[in-house]
Amino acid sequence: MTSPLRNLYKMNFPTIYSITESEIDLNDLLEKITLSSTGAAAIFTGMVRGVTSRDNPHETVYLEYESYIPMAEAKMKQVAEEIREKWKSIEGIAIVQRIGKLYPKTPTVLIACTAAHRDTGVFEAARYGIDRLKEIVPVWKKEVGPNGEEWIEGDYIPKAGE
Amino acid sequence: MNKIKILFFATIKDKAGTKSMDLDIPSEMTIQQLKEKLATEYPNLKDSLKAILITINREYAFDDAVIPLNAEIALFPPVSGG
Numbered sequence: 001m002t003s004p005l006r007n008l009y010k011m012n013f014p015t016i017y018s019i020t021e022s023e024i025d026l027n028d029l030l031e032k033i034t035l036s037s038t039g040a041a042a043i044f045t046g047m048v049r050g051v052t053s054r055d056n057p058h059e060t061v062y063l064e065y066e067s068y069i070p071m072a073e074a075k076m077k078q079v080a081e082e083i084r085e086k087w088k089s090i091e092g093i094a095i096v097q098r099i100g101k102l103y104p105k106t107p108t109v110l111i112a113c114t115a116a117h118r119d120t121g122v123f124e125a126a127r128y129g130i131d132r133l134k135e136i137v138p139v140w141k142k143e144v145g146p147n148g149e150e151w152i153e154g155d156y157i158p159k160a161g162e
Numbered sequence: 163m164n165k166i167k168i169l170f171f172a173t174i175k176d177k178a179g180t181k182s183m184d185l186d187i188p189s190e191m192t193i194q195q196l197k198e199k200l201a202t203e204y205p206n207l208k209d210s211l212k213a214i215l216i217t218i219n220r221e222y223a224f225d226d227a228v229i230p231l232n233a234e235i236a237l238f239p240p241v242s243g244g
Contacts, residue, residue, distance in 0.1 A: 138215075153242055
């Protein structure tokens with residue numbers, strides 16, 4: 001369906017991207033990316049894990065996030081554009097990263113994608129969104145545990161044009 | 163001369179002991195030359211500069227890039243959001 005009307009409609013597909021210090025409001029975000037043509041949403045959210053058993057078992061008291069906010073929001077917009085390029089079926093996209101001091105069980109990040117149906121790549125689109133955010137969006141977390149604190153560093157080196 | 167702003171984040175901010183600084187650099191300076199200047203003037207940063215990400219005006223940049231006038235440069239470790 002590539003009628004002029006459809007193209008006009010697509011131009012108004014909602015894209016939300018933000019770095020925030022406030023609580024992530026899933027219901028509000030979901031409402032904003034749900035259109036009358038939407039029938040499916042895939043939502044990924046990550047939260048602070050208090051007890052880690054995989055790899056290097058340890059406990060976390062809290063995480064402190066910081067961000068290079070204007071660049072982070074620009075890169076989130078870029079991630080949304082990449083999603084739309086790969087999955088033409090996607091209607092709404094919300095990408096939100098919370099920063100500041102966040103305690104176990106608190107949601108820290110949310111990626112939600114909506115589409116007309118669930119078999120349109122909507123799950124893969126949300127997965128791609130969180131994976132890309134962790135590669136190119138400038139946000140860092142410092143982990144504070146019972147025995148001290150440590151900055152967590154990623155391992156992805158962006159290439160030219162990313 | 164070129165007046166630039168440098169921002170530091172995460173571990174690099176801790177090592178630099180500041181969030182940002184203004185710096186006068188020669189025009190036509192490259193990122194590689196800026197790294198060398200910082201390594202000399204801020205020995206604390208020297209080891210970090212080997213595995214660092216650098217941006218020019220909020221886009222990822224690499225050693226051979228020439229720093230434009232009044233650029234906003236940022237130095238930080240690989241990102242760890244989510």
